[in-house]
Amino acid sequence: MLHYLVSKKFLARILWFAILEINCVLTQECISKDYGNGGTICVCTDHHCDTVPSLGKIPLNSYVTYTSNKDGLRFKKTVQKFKITRTQLPKGYHYQECLSEIHHEYEICGENQNKNKYSGIYKNWDPSPSKSIIIDRSKTFQEILGFGGAFSDATAINIKTMSVSLQAQLLKSYFSEDGIEYNLCRVPMGATDFSTHVYSYIDSNTNEVNCIDPALGNFKLTKEDLSYKIPVILEANRLSSRKLQLFTSTWVAPKHFKENNNYRGSMGFIKKGLYQLWADYFQKFLDCYKDNGVNFWGITTGNEPYVANVQMEGIPGVLWFPDDHGQWIRENLVPTLRNSVHRNIKVITLDDQRPLLLAVLPKTLTNGTEHCVHGVGLHWYLDQDNNTYLLDEFHQRYPNLFLLATEGCEGDWVNNIRLGAWDRAERYAWDIAQDLNHWVTGWVDWNMVLDLDGGPRVAGPVDSPIIFNKTANEFYKQPTYYALGHFSKFIPRGSVRIYTTQCDGDDLTDIVAFKRPDGLIVVVFVNRGDHQVRRVFIDIKRGEIDISASPHSITTILY
Known part of the structure; x- marks a missing residue:
């Protein structure tokens, strides 16, 4: 009986690694070519075309990122751990719906609404060089x-x-x-x-x-x-x-x-x-x-x-x-x-x-x-x-x-x-x-x-x-x-936009977040600037995501 159980476990492990190997084979990388226009293309032929790595099951207390950038990354997948878990929103935070410029009056959200006026930009509560973005899934907007x-x-x-x-x-x-x-x-x-x-x-x-x-x-x-x-x-x-x-x-x-x-x-x-x-x-x-x-x-x-x-x-x-x-x-x-x-x-x-x-x-x-x-x-x-x-x-x-x-x-x-x-x-x-x-x-x-x-x-x-x-x-x-x-x-269809404390371009970054029908949270983070940008995304139900986005990049975060 013991021999049978060991053999069964051994075969299951072999099958698991075989599946991983198949996935590796099926995921094809970009064949890159530069035409001198400030970026690269990916070449697809009868026999080769780059594919998107499968999301799979996200490990416990982890998040997945996919990144593409000007330097040639294309849906580069990484898996990382949440840093800490918060039980409450940071001091000074309050919700305010994202509104753009209306009648030349600017809507500001953050620790102090009386400081500085930004056209269509939220004032983030964290004054450190790495700005903190709060993700509040309790505040929802339109369905996709x-x-x-x-x-x-x-x-x-x-x-x-x-x-x-x-x-x-x-x-x-x-x-x-x-x-x-x-x-x-x-x-x-x-x-x-x-x-x-x-x-x-x-x-x-x-x-x-x-x-x-x-x-x-x-x-x-x-x-x-x-x-x-x-x-x-x-x-x-x-x-x-x-x-x-x-x-x-x-x-x-x-x-x-x-x-x-x-x-x-x-x-x-x-x-x-x-x-x-x-x-x-x-x-x-x-x-x-x-x-x-x-x-x-x-x-x-x-x-x-x-x-x-x-x-x-x-x-x-x-x-x-x-x-x-x-x-x-x-x-x-x-x-x-x-x-x-x-x-x-x-x-x-x-x-x-x-x-x-x-x-x-x-x-x-x-x-x-x-x-x-x-x-x-x-x-x-x-x-x-x-x-x-x-x-x-x-x-x-x-x-x-x-x-x-x-x-x-x-x-x-x-x-x-x-x-x-x-x-x-x-x-x-x-x-x-x-x-x-x-x-x-x-x-x-x-x-x-x-x-x-x-x-x-x-x-x-x-x-x-x-x-x-x-x-x-x-x-x-x-x-x-x-x-x-x-x-x-x-x-996917049926996802619902959720609230973030940055809703319009801030220092050449763009951020938007959603809750999917399967319960996953998705954040798209765009860095249009010439320098690396660090952001800390705070979800009180899960923890902190510390992202350093390369220059001219698009990163999708899922958890």
């Missing part, structure tokens, strides 16, 4: 919907151009447990500026504007949907361990639906007599995707509807006046959806820039439209430190509408692809942390994959977290991929 990117035409075409094995590497990098586990993604309804050509689902070879089919009998999906986007979406959903939720946005209306008879945005209003047909068009798209195995969680009321008239380089778009948009939403779009099999879909309005939140959107939400929608989509292009108050004030005014970042990307039409640029990762991390600290429930990137020319596209190129080199049949993970991953990988 998720993180992800867009299945644009360019994304899907690039993926389907890859070898089969490289496609698998890329989709695993975004959606599997080995990757950064995207769970909320955007799907364009028709063409965008990142398509090979501009098209709608009712196209004609003529410019005939008076031949309107009220049954939308000519509506049909395109090759971009059937051969590229839908197959990629289905494979991504198969790989995802988290339920993949999708929302759709439209850039393009059929030319004859618009007053300018043009796909482009200039004065491109929907004809008022076709408001219902435009709503039917949205439902028809949802029906067709459902028939092909793809269901949608949400739908936006149009991409950038209030700036489509001024978009450069002929980006396709539909222009709306706010009051007309509100009328169409409440009288046409929402009743149409509610009377269909898509009755439970989330309706997201705005899908445009942050400064429009208070200046324009309330005009759309009048006359009951506020009660017809579920949330508000935000693009990051005009985000600044001094306009986060718009998020706070909007939430206070419309507490039942969630805020969701629905588009962002780095680069512009002159300075687009910069392989390895770490400063772009920092801008991603800064914006995501800033949004999350001001009631935003998630962050969705623009194109997931572009080629070395920033395309395919019909307008100017931008950058992307992954760049595909078709000639070499390999792709490059940009620093922005890792910046997104420090949030998407470790903050």
Whole structure:
């Protein structure tokens, strides 16, 4: 019997070490390459692509950190012990909700509110060189919907151009447990500026504007949907361990639906007599995707509807006046959806820039439209430190509408692809942390994959977290991929933001914290400065976490 027990224990130990060995083999390190742009990329081929080390079970009285930085660390995992255990909050601490600059008055929290005024920064209670950040899980804020990117035409075409094995590497990098586990993604309804050509689902070879089919009998999906986007979406959903939720946005209306008879945005209003047909068009798209195995969680009321008239380089778009948009939403779009099999879909309005939140959107939400929608989509292009108050004030005014970042990307039409640029990762991390600290429930990137020319596209190129080199049949993970991953990988849907005594950028650092559905606490700590920064995170239920963050780094802490 003793011999049997010893043998059993011995075999169990051998099995345990074998499992550890398998995990070591499966975890692949970054193959780094420097293009001289202030950082490095990670090269992925048919046979090798870096993965994220598994979190596993966190040892008792310990915490886990994952770090990426400008010097080349990528999700470097460490396990450390809590230093001490506190039984009460430090003297002088009191809670105050994180508010940004409002009406030029600054909200300060800490030991003494009368000392020094910082724009949107908390005064920490600990005066030592290593600042102490209190984490108070009893104070909670918004629930997280998720993180992800867009299945644009360019994304899907690039993926389907890859070898089969490289496609698998890329989709695993975004959606599997080995990757950064995207769970909320955007799907364009028709063409965008990142398509090979501009098209709608009712196209004609003529410019005939008076031949309107009220049954939308000519509506049909395109090759971009059937051969590229839908197959990629289905494979991504198969790989995802988290339920993949999708929302759709439209850039393009059929030319004859618009007053300018043009796909482009200039004065491109929907004809008022076709408001219902435009709503039917949205439902028809949802029906067709459902028939092909793809269901949608949400739908936006149009991409950038209030700036489509001024978009450069002929980006396709539909222009709306706010009051007309509100009328169409409440009288046409929402009743149409509610009377269909898509009755439970989330309706997201705005899908445009942050400064429009208070200046324009309330005009759309009048006359009951506020009660017809579920949330508000935000693009990051005009985000600044001094306009986060718009998020706070909007939430206070419309507490039942969630805020969701629905588009962002780095680069512009002159300075687009910069392989390895770490400063772009920092801008991603800064914006995501800033949004999350001001009631935003998630962050969705623009194109997931572009080629070395920033395309395919019909307008100017931008950058992307992954760049595909078709000639070499390999792709490059940009620093922005890792910046997104420090949030998407470790903050699953259903997590709730919790209070910290630093909520906005302090000396080029950003901090945001969450409680996950499984009970784990997550803290994302960004150091955008040129020097090492030390912080002591205090959780009275667990103890102190003493972190020294390397220059230009992103660290995710879990316990």
